[in-house]
Amino acid sequence: MRTTAAVTPSYSLGQLVRYMLKLGTFGFGGPVALVGYMHRDLVERRAWITDDDYREGLALAQMMPGPLAAQLGIYLGYVHYRVPGATAAGIAFVVPSFLMVVALGWAYVHFGGLPWMQAVFYGVAAGVVGIIAISAYKLVNKTLKTDKLLWAIFLLLAVVTIVTESEIAWLFIAGGFVNMFYRAPPRWLGRGGVNALAAAHGPALGGLMSGIDVSLLTQIGLFFAKAGAFVFGSGLAIVPFLYGGVVTEHHWLNDKQFVDAVAVAMITPGPVVITVGFIGYLVAGLPGACVAALGTFLPCYLFTVLPAPYFKKYGRLPAVxxxxxxxxxxxxxxxxxxxxxxxxxxxVDWPTALLALVTVLVLWRFKKLQEPMVVGAAALIGLVVYPLAHL
Known part of the structure; x- marks a missing residue:
C-alpha cells in the first residue's frame, strides 16, 4: 500500500513553510481559490508535489471535518516530511491570518464604540448576509444535486437551525449515519448496540459537562474544540454552530458583535474559520484568542494526520x-x-436590505469577484449611509 510519495523531495521543509506563510498572508478568495493556488504553485509550477498526492490530500480534506484549505496544506506538509512537515505547514498557513484577526480584535475593542466603526460594520454586516447566501446556494448545487435523501437531511437541518437559532451537532452525525445505512449498510450494523447506545448518550454527556463550573479559558477551549470537529462542507459551516454557542448558550457576545466577527473573517486572508481568533479575543483577550484558535484547529490537524497513512486504502469505501x-x-x-x-x-432597515440584495446580485453576476472587495465596498457604503440613516 502506497501512502505518500517515497521519493526524495526536491524542496526543503523551510521552503514549504515560507510558501505557506506567504499564502496565509496574501491568499484571498476563499477555500476554493486557496486550494487552486496550491495546485498551481506546488504541482504545476514547482513540481514539489505530484498530482496524485495532491488529489489524495484534497479528497481527504473534503471528507474529514475541518477547513478545506488548511487541511490540504497540512496534508501536503505530510507528504514528504510526515508529522513535522504537517505541523509546520499548518502553523505557517494559519498564523498570518490569526495575527490579523487579533489585531482587528484589539482595534475593535478599543475603537468599536466610535461612529466610524459602527458605520463600517453597519454596511459590512449586510454585505456578509449576501455573501453567505450566495455561498449557501453554491454549496447546495454542488453537494445535493437531485438526491432526495440528501435534500431531506438538508431541509431538516435548515429548519432546525432557523427555529432553534443554533446548530445541534449530533444531528450532523445522525445525517451521516442515515445516509450510510441507506446507501451502504455496514456488515456490523446488527452488532452496533453498544455504539448506538454511546451515540444516544453523547448529547446527554455534553449536557452534563456543561453544568460543571470550569474556568472561562477551559470553557472556551472545550467549546471551540467541539466546533472544530464539525466544520464539514465549508468553513462557513462553523457560523451557525458558533452562533448557537457564543451568543445563545454562553452569551459571550451579542448579535451585533457576532455578525461583526463573521465580517472580520471575510476581510482577512486565510480560512474563514479564523474568525474564532477574533471571537476569542473579544471574550478573553489574547489568551482567549489563542485558546479558541488552538481548540478549533487541533481537531482538523488530527483528522488529517492520523488517517493520512490509511486514507488510500479506506477512503473510497462506499460506506465512508x-x-x-x-x-x-x-x-x-x-x-x-x-x-x-x-x-x-x-x-435592520431598507438600506441594509437593499445592500444585502445587491451583494447577492453582484456575486451572481461576477462569479470571480473576490469577497474582500465586496466587503470593502460594503464598508464604504456603510460609512456614507449610516450617518444619513441615523439622523
Missing amino acids: KAFVDGITAAAVGAITGSVIVIARRSI
Missing part, C-alpha cells in the same frame, strides 16, 4: 463516502438556515 455525504448535506442545511438567523440581526 455515504457517511460523509450525509454529514455534508446536514452542514449545508445549517449554513442555509444561518442565513436567515443572521439576516434577522443584520438587516
Whole structure:
C-alpha cells in the first residue's frame, strides 16, 4: 500500500513553510481559490508535489471535518516530511491570518464604540448576509444535486437551525449515519448496540459537562474544540454552530458583535474559520484568542494526520463516502438556515436590505469577484449611509 510519495523531495521543509506563510498572508478568495493556488504553485509550477498526492490530500480534506484549505496544506506538509512537515505547514498557513484577526480584535475593542466603526460594520454586516447566501446556494448545487435523501437531511437541518437559532451537532452525525445505512449498510450494523447506545448518550454527556463550573479559558477551549470537529462542507459551516454557542448558550457576545466577527473573517486572508481568533479575543483577550484558535484547529490537524497513512486504502469505501455525504448535506442545511438567523440581526432597515440584495446580485453576476472587495465596498457604503440613516 502506497501512502505518500517515497521519493526524495526536491524542496526543503523551510521552503514549504515560507510558501505557506506567504499564502496565509496574501491568499484571498476563499477555500476554493486557496486550494487552486496550491495546485498551481506546488504541482504545476514547482513540481514539489505530484498530482496524485495532491488529489489524495484534497479528497481527504473534503471528507474529514475541518477547513478545506488548511487541511490540504497540512496534508501536503505530510507528504514528504510526515508529522513535522504537517505541523509546520499548518502553523505557517494559519498564523498570518490569526495575527490579523487579533489585531482587528484589539482595534475593535478599543475603537468599536466610535461612529466610524459602527458605520463600517453597519454596511459590512449586510454585505456578509449576501455573501453567505450566495455561498449557501453554491454549496447546495454542488453537494445535493437531485438526491432526495440528501435534500431531506438538508431541509431538516435548515429548519432546525432557523427555529432553534443554533446548530445541534449530533444531528450532523445522525445525517451521516442515515445516509450510510441507506446507501451502504455496514456488515456490523446488527452488532452496533453498544455504539448506538454511546451515540444516544453523547448529547446527554455534553449536557452534563456543561453544568460543571470550569474556568472561562477551559470553557472556551472545550467549546471551540467541539466546533472544530464539525466544520464539514465549508468553513462557513462553523457560523451557525458558533452562533448557537457564543451568543445563545454562553452569551459571550451579542448579535451585533457576532455578525461583526463573521465580517472580520471575510476581510482577512486565510480560512474563514479564523474568525474564532477574533471571537476569542473579544471574550478573553489574547489568551482567549489563542485558546479558541488552538481548540478549533487541533481537531482538523488530527483528522488529517492520523488517517493520512490509511486514507488510500479506506477512503473510497462506499460506506465512508455515504457517511460523509450525509454529514455534508446536514452542514449545508445549517449554513442555509444561518442565513436567515443572521439576516434577522443584520438587516435592520431598507438600506441594509437593499445592500444585502445587491451583494447577492453582484456575486451572481461576477462569479470571480473576490469577497474582500465586496466587503470593502460594503464598508464604504456603510460609512456614507449610516450617518444619513441615523439622523
